[in-house]
Structure formats: structure tokens, C-alpha cells
Amino acid sequence: MESQHHHPLWTRTLHACNGALLIGMASSGLQIYNANPVFGGRAGEPIPSLFTLGGWLAGGRWWHFGLMGVFAFVLGSWLLLLMQWRRQRLGRGGDLETLSASANAKKRNYAIHKILYTLMLVVLSLALLTGLAMYKPATLWWLSGWFGSWQQLRVLHFATVPVMGVLVLGHVLLSLKLGGLRLLRTISW
Amino acid sequence: MKRRSLLQSALGTGGLLSLGGCALNPLGQEVAQLTRPLNERIEAWMQATTPVPEFKRNQVEPAALLVNSFNGIPEINLDNFSLTVDGLVQQPQQLGLSTLGQLPQQEIVIRHVCVEGWAAIVAWGGVRLADVLRLAEVSPLAGYVAFESADGYFETWDLRTALHPQTLLATQMNGAPLPVANGAPLRLTSPLKLGYKLSKWITAIHVLDTLNPHRLGTWEDQGYEWYAGL
Ligand code: HEM
């Protein structure tokens, strides 16, 4: 039983916290979206309230900015710890080579798997940066300058939701394919 | 089979979570209040006392600037218009538009950011609020400034941002006289605050030492963030 826990406690905990916080960040973000849809402005189509958190614009902002610090802390410490102690588990250039060169299907799947979850961490870091760039565009003017126009910045930040949606789905399916429920247990409890 | 039931329960949990989301809505203010004091401290600490870099004049986006008003456009008689400055000041003032016109004029080309999510680069021209407050000789005990508008709109600011060199009482927009829909004859502008802090149609400025927590501003009293720094 013990030997099932291949993942240390800290990575399991941060994996779960990150997932929960992500639901809060995405749903409160979609609430903010509805005050002035990124696509179409005042004439744009709102997000159904089933997917939003906060109930109204100020409510969405309470959640989004109330959780952002915790979200940044969890993501930041997870990244640091992974790079320090589990670097070999993160994707890298070699995985791309395996992907194109290896004839071993299992090896290729593992390479995709590693690239996929590492990519999610990159996308979330970008969400944090684009979010900060919109939150403090005057104080952090140099950061806001990296992402082009305001509309481009909004689209980039919003893109976190659909991109993460696809990546999480792929990550879950691939994990199940590679290790089934056993693997799921090694990361959850 | 197992896989499918796992997927189903995952989807089910997702659905429950989003339903739970609605039940969670009232909790939001508590979540915000837990982290807001720290956020505000960091903001005030980071916030530039040095000027914010400006855009170029040819970058202005006139079409992007939408008009928001909580109560229509008020009628203001320009013939006997004057701006009141009172409260914790040595020299209370009644300033006509011609007096304001004699103060040093400044143009800033900045990004106007609305809480709704849109933004527009605008060139605003007018007098520095700091110069107006200097005329009135603000008491060292002062910490806040309140703004009253002709339409009943109300705002309060921290004195520090009010005194910032890019906080203006604007009378010009994109090189032309300020349109009435955008707040003529006098409106606030600053690169450092969200749009709802930038009162239009200002008629009076009161300098304060403390804030009344039930009268922070028209939108703040509904639940919007007070500091709203950018
Ligand atoms: C929500 C965003 C998610 C992110 C950013 C994420 C990220 C990661 C990362 C970085 C790892 C590697 C951890 C390590 O080796 O220390 C991992 C492993 C894993 N994750 Fe996720 N994950 C997410 C969601 C999920 C979900 C929803 C599930 C399943 C329901 C899941 C199942 C797994 C499994 C089974 C592993 C172990 C894979 C292995 O050891 O090869 N993850 N995840």
C-alpha cells in the first residue's frame, strides 16, 4: 500500500490546491468577462451563469483578486520545488526528440505526458503575468508593455481558460491511459 | 467501464462545483477582505510617486473610450460655475473656470482603464489637482479628498494619489474642449485609478482627515473596491 505513493506529499498537496484554485480563478474570471465581453464588447455574448462565480462584477472581482495571491503562492512554490527536487519529471528538449525519433509507443506517450503537464505550468505562469499586467498597468507599465495592445492582453489572459481546459482534459486522459486509476491514486491520496 | 464511470463522476463533480459556486457567491466579500489589506499595502508601496510613462499623442484611441454614467448627464450653468475647495484647508476656495485657466496647464497621454474590462488611450489636458489643493493650503492632518459631482456622484481618494503630478482636473480631451458627456466642465483623470474613481462634472472638493466607511463613493458603497489603484 505504502509503495503506491510515488509522488511525495508536497507535490500531491500542491497538485490538488492548484486544481481547486484554478476552478475559482477561472469561474470568477468569467464573471468579470461578462461585464464587458472580451469578444464583442457590450454587444458580446455573456458566459452562462452556471460557469461564473461571484454573481456580479464586484463579486467576481472579490473572488478573483481575493484568490490571486494564494494562487500565485501555490503555483510559485510548486514550480520552485519541482525544479529543485523533481526536475527529471519535468518536460525538456529531449522529450521532443523522443517524440519524433522513438519507435516505442509507450516512451512516446510518456514524452507527450511530460510535455503536456509541464506546458500547463507554463500556461499558468503566463496567466499570472498577463493578469498582473492588467491589474496594475500603470505601476507595472513595463510588464503591460510586453503583451501589445490592451485587447491583445485581454485575449491572451482569457485564452488561459480554453487552453487549460483542453490541456487538463488531455492530461487526465493520458494519465488514465498510461497508469489508469493506480496512477491517479499516486497523485491524489 | 471503470474509466467511463470515473469520467462521469469527474463531470458530476464539475457540475456540483459550479452549482456550489452560486451558493458560494455571498462568501466572496470575506475572501476579498482577507487578502485586501495586504494587497493595498503592496499597491501603495509599489505605486509610483515618480511619473508613469506616457503614450505618444498619435496613439490615442478616441473610439475606444466608452461613456458610462450612473445617472445621465447633468445640466450645469457655466455662467456662474465655480469649484468649491474646502474642509481641512487654510484657505477655502471658490474657483471660476477662468481662474483655473490661469493655473499651469498640462497634458497627459495615458490609458484610461474601466473596471468593466475595456481601456482606451486618451490625451487629457487641464490643471494639476495638486496645484488646486496647494492654493487652498491643505492641513498636514489631511489624509483623504472627497469629490462631489453635479449629478450626485460621489468619490473619495487617498491624498497621496490626489497629489500625484499626473492627477489632473481635466478641461480638454484629445486636444479639444472636454465634451459634456465626458464630464465638462471639470473631471478627474489620473493614470493611477480605475475609471469609476475619475469623477465627471465635479463641483466640490472636500479635504478630510478620516473617511466615513459608509460613504466611500457611489460604487464603493455598493461593494466595489475603494483604493482601485492601477
Ligand atoms: C488543473 C490543472 C492540473 C495541473 C496544472 C496538473 C499538473 C500536473 C503536474 C505538474 C504533474 C507532475 C507532478 C509530479 O510529478 O510531481 C501532474 C501529475 C499527475 N496529474 Fe495532474 N495536473 C492538473 C490536473 C489534474 C487532474 C484534474 C487530474 C486527474 C483527475 C490529474 C491527474 C494527474 C496524475 C494521475 C498525475 C501523475 C502522473 C504521473 O506520475 O505520470 N491532474 N499533474
Ligand code: HEM
Ligand atoms: C495571479 C493571477 C491573476 C491575476 C493577477 C489576474 C488578474 C485579472 C484581471 C485584472 C482581470 C480583469 C481584466 C479586465 O479588466 O479586462 C482578469 C480577468 C480575467 N481572468 Fe484573471 N488573473 C489571474 C489569474 C487568472 C487565471 C489563472 C485564470 C484562468 C484560469 C484567469 C481568468 C480570467 C478571465 C477569464 C478573465 C476575464 C477576461 C476579461 O474580461 O478581460 N485569471 N484577471
